[in-house]
Amino acid sequence: MSSCPQCSSDSLTSLDGASVCTNCGSVLDLDQSFIDIEAPSQNVQVQQEPSILKSLRGTSNWSLPGQSKEASQRRNTYLINELIKSLAHALHVPGLTLRATTLCGQAMATGQFRWGTRAKMVAGACLSIALRESQRPDSLPDIAVLVDQSLPNLKRVLASVLSALGISLIPSEPHQHLSTLQSHLLSILENPSCHAELPYSLVGQLKALSIRSAAETARALSNLLGRAYLSEGTTLRLSPAPAACAVLILSIEAEARATLSNVSELAACFAGRCHIGKGIVMRCYKSIQDELAKWIEELNWLDTYERSSRGRAKVAKRLLVARALKDLINWKDDIWKKRLKTSDCFSVGTEIDALGEPGTVEGTIPFSTSQSESISSALSEGDSRPRKRRRINHVIGDAARFLADPLMGPIPSRDHFTPVNDPASSSYSLQDPQPSSDITYHLFPLTQYLLAAPVQVRSITQLPTRLQLLTVARGGSGPDSVRDDELFVDGEWEAMQRSPSEVEEVLTKWRVDGILDSIEKAAQSQVNKPGIEKSSKYRKRKPNKCEGDGEERRKMLSKRINLDAFKAFMNDEEPESAEFLGVDDSVLGAEEYSEDEEDSEAEGIDGASDVDASRTLHCDTENGDVIDEWRPLSP
Known part of the structure; x- marks a missing residue:
């Protein structure tokens, strides 16, 4: 028994329940609690386990555990x-x-x-x-x-x-299949047990090549064929998988710079990996090869495929394509890049900086003679600074937008200058503008340039050159308007030329490479080149111009005939007979022909058809001349 802390009365202590004060009803042990069994239960749900037997399952719990x-x-x-x-x-x-x-x-x-x-x-x-x-x-x-x-x-x-x-x-492209074909080929070459798929000679050829380099060439060729189909409208449109096999075979031959010994076996290997037929791959191979041969004809420095009179070419088309494929790809890629740069539908930046940061020359270039030095210094400063990336100058773009809509765009940068009316005078200088009737005051020089420059020259993507600005400002580009010394400042022209040390270095390099010797030989041959002699169109035999004695002349005429014996034999013949037999009068000791006679003889010897057709034989007889057709002598 203990006293209650609330009412100080004795409380009843029970082992079965809590200590409760019988006087005030206070609970002495707060950790204990009561549950009234006789009170009605509220929100009490009985959890029932689902029954396994189908006859005992209720309608609300019909599925087995985990089978919902x-x-x-x-x-x-x-x-x-x-x-x-x-x-x-x-x-x-x-x-x-x-x-x-x-x-x-x-x-x-x-x-x-x-x-x-x-x-x-x-x-x-x-x-x-x-x-x-x-x-x-x-x-x-x-x-x-x-x-x-x-x-x-x-x-x-x-x-x-x-x-x-x-x-x-x-649609898929051929280059998407190249990685699969490359991995398949490398697995065959690296695994000796798979060598049975390819002939031994072909495996030896492929192991000596760089398959990775051939795959890169194949990707470039695949992209080239796709661009040609889209841009040039070629009729070459092949299925992706066979085209990939054919392109890789051509690239492997280009890497070897020779034809493969068993190309059909390699085509069958690639076709089996892509689940297609070997014949389809070979047809694609020949079609692409013919197209590449046509492109090779456009390159002057490459051999072209030409058939002989018998119908066969000296060099096979496969070999020509294998040797020229890499050069052809590089040439086509250069053409494509130039076409992209010159295309109007694609541009990476509208204004390219030519003067440095915007505001370095305050967006304008003075047009006066006294300020030409500052122009050149700004240009040379901008060119001499090493820049890692191109900077964009919005000066001319702001001027163009200002002309299009003056209220929406920013005001272009201004610079006060006073061009003098007399273009020949050199008194152009920066001054504060004074109101005068013969002096024009310009606030926006670039807008003036855009309005006054011709359409063929004007461009809003490039800043005008110094000559263009001076031409527009002074109204002409002649020597009276723009002098030569205004185009360059002091020391600019000399800076563009090579120094003596650089000249010596270049000469030494040229002398070592042999370029200087070839230049000197070409100049010497040009100086010693004789004058071009007038020659007849039908003349093949040059006239004898040897000035010497008879022995030297005989040596110049022939080296296989004893001219002395021939002269003695023909000494009794008449000149007409000698001429008929084709003997030159110089051999018989006669005088040299004149130039006219020599020309006529040369034309006759060269076989003019009209002279040969009308040639006749003249014979002197007692009754007169008998003219008859000429016939060749019997053997």
Whole structure:
């Protein structure tokens, strides 16, 4: 018994319950609590375990534990995600697992596909879509083998998934298949057990080459063919997989700069990896080869494919293409880059800085003679500073926008100058403008240039040159308006020329390389070159101009005939007979022909058809001259 702290009376202590004061009813132990059994229960729910027996299950608790619709869907989703993950690892693209899983979840959420075999094909189709979106081949045949389904069924499911999700895929390109073909070829070359797929001689040729360099050439060639189809409108449009095989074969031959010994076997190897026929690859190979041969004809420094009269060429077309492919790709790439730079539909920056930062010359260039030095110094300063990137000058762009809409754009920078009316005088100087009738006061020199310059010269993308500004400001570009000394400041022209030390260095290098000797020989041959003699169109034999005695002349005429014996033999012949037999009068001791006679004889010897047709034989007889047709002598 103890006293109550509230009323100081004795309290009743019970072992079965709490210590309670019988006088005031206070609870002495606050840690203990009461539960009134006789009070009515409120919100008391009896939890019943679901029954296993079907006869004992109620209508509200009909399914077994873990067999509800939501649980089954979660389990199937997990299994499909694991299937997608395993497929991605099998195709060496684990990074596409998340994208393929998202697509598969969205496709199954549409309610058009059921779980089971259909869901497996949906998973494969979603992985194929992810491959296409990442610029890789769709690999549908490989996925069909992995999910143990036929390829046509998988393609139909892919079309259904694309329709359900509203996705449109761009056509694949040949370069998307090159990485797969490169890996396949490297695996064959590195694994000795796979050498049976290719001949031994071909394996030896391929091992001596850089397959990575050949793959880079194949990618460049694939891009080149795609650009040619889009821009030049060529009729060459091939399927991606066969074109990739053909392009890689051509690139391997270009890397070797020779033809492969068993190109058909290599084509069959690539065709088997892409699940296509060898004949399709070879047809693509020949089509691309013919197109490249046409492009090679545009390059003057490369050999072209020419057939002989017998129908065969000296050098095979395959060999010409293999030797010229890399040069052809570089040439086409240069043309494409120049076309992009000159294209109006593409520009990376409208105003290119030519003077430095905006505001260094306050956006304007003075047009006076006294300020030409400051112009050149600003230009040379801007050119001499090493800059890591191009800076943009908005001066001329602001002036153009100000002319288009003066109220919307910023006011272009201004500079006060007073051009004098007399262009020949050199008294142009910066002064405060004074109101006068013969002096024009210009606030915006660049706007004046844009309005006054001709359309052919004016451009809002490039700052005007010093000569253009001076021409517009002074109203002409002649020597009276703009003098030569105004185009350069003191020391600018000398700075552009080479110093004596640089000249000596260049001469030494030219002398070592042999360039200086070739220049001197060319100059010497130009000085010693004789005058061009007038020659007849039909003359082939040069006249004898040897000035010496008869012995030297005989040596110049012939070296195979004894001229003395021939002269003695022909001494009794008449001049007409000697001429008829084709003997020169100089051999018989006669005088030299004149120039006119020599020219006529040369024309006759060269075979003028009209002279030969009318040549006749003249014979003196007692009754007179008998003219008869000329006939050749009998053997």
